[in-house]
Amino acid sequence: MRLHRNLVFAVIQALDLIYNEKEYADKVVQKTLKLDKRWGARDRKFIAETTYDMVRWKRLYNEIAGSKGHYTRDNLFKNFAVWATLKGITLPDWKYFEGTPTRRIKGKFDELQSDRKFRESIPDWMDEVGYAELGKKWDEELVELNKQARVILRVNSLKTTRKELQNLLRAEEIETEEVANIPHALMLVERKNVFLTDAFKKGLFEVQDASSQLVAPFLDVKPGQKVIDTCAGAGGKTLHLASLMENKGQIIAMDIYAHKLAELKKRAKRDGAHNIETRPIEGTKSIKKFKGKADRVLIDAPCSGIGVLKRNPDSKWKLNADFLDRIRKTQAEILDQYASMVKPGGKMVYATCSILPSENENQVKAFLKNHTDFRLAKDKKVSPAASGFDGFYMALLEKNA
Incomplete structure (x- = not known):
């Protein structure tokens, strides 16, 4: 993957608002995606998923970067360098990434895998509460909670059926799968902006998790x-x-x-x-x-x-x-x-x-x-x-x- 300067800068700007201005990630991502109309679906996907990924693994990346919880612009780039290195992405020769210790990043990542707080990237207090209440189950729950959420739709049975909606969305190049045991649920095969579809504007579905x-x-x-x-x-x-x-x-x-x-x-x-x-x-x-x-x-x-x-x-x-x-x-x-x-x-x-x-x-x-x-x-x-x-x-x- 080749990194594009304007997309990386958009992610850094989003993280600054989330970490330093304490704004909500979903609102920041929505706002960020509107900054440049020329961005295509792939660009928007990179910005949204990278921002969420970095927020999800904030504690782990911060510890590897050694930025001590201070999210200056330089430190945000250091955190980004950690993300890119761990994803196997070659860093471009921009001044922000000069001297990035890629080997040390990988070594530090391996070293932190033995400590759940860093491995699953959660605050101490939450780890203590979760383990006290759920015991060993807490480990497996955390692994799942650190995955990206799937997009699930709820078919509005006042207006349509699951089969009809599937066909309508397919016509708009959105593929879905039925969710077992949940009669009105459809899961997107690939993330797409469903709010732009005619089906959504006509009230044929809502976005709502299966649970x-x-x-x-x-x-x-x-x-x-x-x-x-x-x-x-x-x-x-x-x-x-x-x-x-x-x-x-x-x-x-x-x-x-x-x-x-x-x-x-x-x-x-x-x-x-x-x-x-x-x-x-x-x-x-x-x-x-x-x-x-x-x-x-x-x-x-x-x-x-x-x-x-x-x-x-x-x-x-x-x-x-x-x-x-x-x-x-x-x-x-x-x-x-x-x-x-x-x-x-x-x-x-x-x-x-x-x-x-x-x-x-x-x-x-x-x-x-x-x-x-x-x-x-x-x-x-x-x-x-x-x-x-x-x-x-x-x-x-x-x-x-």
């Missing part, structure tokens, strides 16, 4: 029911619920962030989902209004996101142990408060995109101890290592009639 597509069906919704999605965000699972309910009944999508609900409204219009009503949460009044009124309640709880590190590698460097403690308290409070909306005989799903028991089954156990009118019907853990997809947890809780 995330398990959550809405877990709630066992029926057409005509009253369903409340309490942490709806921009509405990936809300829209899935609407399609499962065949647009019949009522879905109340709630969130503390009104701007996310505004995005959900746009998506619902595109998808032809007409049974969704958005309600911002403005304190406990918003919850009390629906006390005992819902047939089904979905709590897609805020969490550490450790199960989706392959999708958001920069969150490894943004999270900390204090945040994890705070989020566990928030999860317990949300479960306690939002359960009041379930009517007698109704059902509730508590879900997270974490693989830590302290955010998952331990939260459910603590909840059931204090809410004897609920029982655990079933739960499901999705391991990234076992599935190849995001890590998820979901528990179906039934309220006594």
Whole structure:
């Protein structure tokens, strides 16, 4: 592979924004790809994948480069030189790469393989928590979480079928494969910008990981029911619920962030989902209004996101142990408060995109101890290592009639 100066500089600029300005990697990559209209698909792929790769392996590359966590422009180039050397790419004779010790880079890489924190490129605190909660399983989960996430689509069954969508995308030169045991999932054979397709503009699909597509069906919704999605965000699972309910009944999508609900409204219009009503949460009044009124309640709880590190590698460097403690308290409070909306005989799903028991089954156990009118019907853990997809947890809780 030959390195092109403008593409390498774009990656360095993106890393500066992510590391030094603390911007989110996905937003930075989106912004960076718009800088030069002449870039083709291969150029854009290089920028996006190299930036994510370097963010994913930040700690390992930093340690090999000896840049001591200071991300000056020179040090960013040193980190880039490590990335290129380990990928077997010959460095061009630019001043930034003068004197790059390629042999020492490879030797240092080999030496660090015996230490999981460097080998899997994660912060000390996260490694300690993960190992304490998951034991030896933590190693295999980390290996999978450091791989690039696959692009998965969810077919919008309100408008099309899986076969029809496959054929439409093939006509736009996008090949997909069915995902076993997930009826509305299609996986891209090769990464492409699906948002530019006619099929997307017509609302025939959403981008949603295979594991995330398990959550809405877990709630066992029926057409005509009253369903409340309490942490709806921009509405990936809300829209899935609407399609499962065949647009019949009522879905109340709630969130503390009104701007996310505004995005959900746009998506619902595109998808032809007409049974969704958005309600911002403005304190406990918003919850009390629906006390005992819902047939089904979905709590897609805020969490550490450790199960989706392959999708958001920069969150490894943004999270900390204090945040994890705070989020566990928030999860317990949300479960306690939002359960009041379930009517007698109704059902509730508590879900997270974490693989830590302290955010998952331990939260459910603590909840059931204090809410004897609920029982655990079933739960499901999705391991990234076992599935190849995001890590998820979901528990179906039934309220006594």
